[in-house]
Amino acid sequence: MPSNRFSPQLRSLTPAAWVSLAWGVGAAFTFLMRQRLPGESAPSVIAGVLYYRWDGVAMLALAAVLNVAGCRLLGQRPLSAVGLLLASAVVATTPLSAGEIPMAQFLAVDVALYFIAANESRRTGRVALGMALGTLAGYLTFRLLSRWTVGTSAELAVALTAVIAWLLGNAAREAREHAEAARAQAAAQAVTAERLRIARELHDMVAHSIGVIALQAGAAGRVIDSQPAMARAALGEIEATGRETLAGLRRMLGALRQSAPGRAPLDPGPGLADVPRLAEATTAAGVRVDVRRLGDPGPLPPEIDVSAYRIVQEAVTNVVRHSGADSCRVTIDRRGDELSIEVLDGGRGAGAATGTGWGLVGMRERVALLHGEFTAGPLAGGGFLVSARLPLPVGVR
Known part of the structure; x- marks a missing residue:
């Protein structure tokens, strides 16, 4: 199948090479227009008096030298390059006996204008365009003042x-x-999304652990004198929960330090x-x-498994911290x-809804990212x- 893309050589x-190529095409076209081509009774354009004379050929050679010099300066000094290319167009027009600068002689300037407007500043592009239009106007003005014919x-x-x-x-x-x-906006959004993801993971992990620690500490404080064995058990749970939370934080921070820019390769995390x-x-x-598990207990995609666990964890944390329920x-x-x-408690009802934390917001965001439905209320x-x-992907239904 043919391709409409440029070949690797053209790309x-x-x-500078494109400008030189345009000048060569313009010179070849100018020469062909002054020849009697097959099927024509006469050339399309009558050659000027100087076109085949030594002085006309010298003018064309000078125009070629000016074009090469302009191409060499195109990348470093674009306005100087345009000036040389315009001079080349004027000099190449001299032996043609034309009343205007023909389009073929201006083709290299047009290509240069494109690249300057595409790659340089707006001001440089406008100045280059002004120089080109000014040269055309000046050429006509000079011929008018000299009482010569103009096109x-x-x-x-x-x-x-x-x-x-x-x-x-x-x-x-x-x-x-x-x-x-x-691309910059997409990168900034990716960074923001990554920060939100890390914030959710930290919130879900730490909030539940602190809630459990607070309950255990309260229970230990109430029974420390009357039932020291139960107090020691509660303190042991506090220690275990604290160590587990610290270990999770170390894993997360270690992954962030070692990861390349972009999405941090955090551990998949717990699941259902x-x-x-x-x-x-x-x-x-x-x-x-x-806990009641109904339906198919088969494996789930990691993103759904982790999000489902975090939703349960955050909902249970809200029960512990806000509802006042005992189950x-x-x-x-x-x-x-x-x-x-579903996480249902028999507490005050409004307590969880009026909490000032980000638990419900985080759960809603997790569900929205997975294109699910979320409701919460008394x-x-x-x-x-x-x-x-x-919703489950088709492959795991």
């Missing part, structure tokens, strides 16, 4: 090609700047298989957690094409219900 050409209409067409070349280059530069701005251990620790702290029920049901999670008869429904 590797520099702007005003043809020169206006040449001026139009210069403006079009500048507009195309300016559009290419704006498109490149827009693409760069879009760890919910019984979460329930056991919370029950030992004084709030009984009953809650966690229901995990996987049926068909979705995984549903029940009419008392208590508070957190419900999340997560």
Whole structure:
């Protein structure tokens, strides 16, 4: 199948090479227009008196030298390059006996205007365009003052090609700047998303542990005199929970230090298989957690498994911190094409909803990222219900 892309050889050409190629094409076209081509009774354009004379050939050679010099300066001094290319166009027009600078002689200038507008500053591009239009106007003015014939209409067409070349280059530069701005914005959004992800992981991990530690410390304080054995057990739970939390923080911070820029390769984290251990620790702290697993117990994608665990963990943490209830029920049901999670407590109901933390916001964001549905609120008869429904990919349904 033919391709409409440039070949690697054409893509590797520099702007200076393109300008030189344009000048060569213009010179060849000028020569062919003054020849009687097959099927013609006469040349399309009558050659000027100087075109085949030694002085005309010398003018064309000088124009070629000016073009080469302009191409060499195109990358470092673009305005000087445009000046030399314009001089080349004027000199190349001299032996043609034309009343204007023909389009073929101005083709190299048009290509240079495109690259300058595309790669240089806006001011440089505008100055280059002004120089080109000023040269065309000056050429016509000189011929008018000399009472020579002029081709005003043809020169206006040449001026139009210069403006079009500048507009195309300016559009290419704006498109490149827009693409760069879009990449920068995408990178900034990726950094923000990564920070939010890390913040959620820290919040979910630390908030639950601190809540459990607070309950254990309160229980130990109440029974330390009357039942020292239970107090020691509570202090042991506090120590174990604290060590586990510190170990998780060290793993997370270590991964952040060692990772390259971009998404940090954090550990996948716990999943629904760890919910019984979460329930056991919370029950030992004084709030009984009953867990019910319904439906298919098969494996889940890591992002759904971790998010489901974090939702349960945060909901249980809210029960511990805000509801005042002494128990809650966690229901995990996987049926068909979705995984549903419900955490119900029999506490005050409004307490969890009026908390000042980011727990509910974090849970809602997790569910939204997985294109699920999330509801949370007090029940009419008392208590508070957190419900999340997560759609499952087709491959794991």
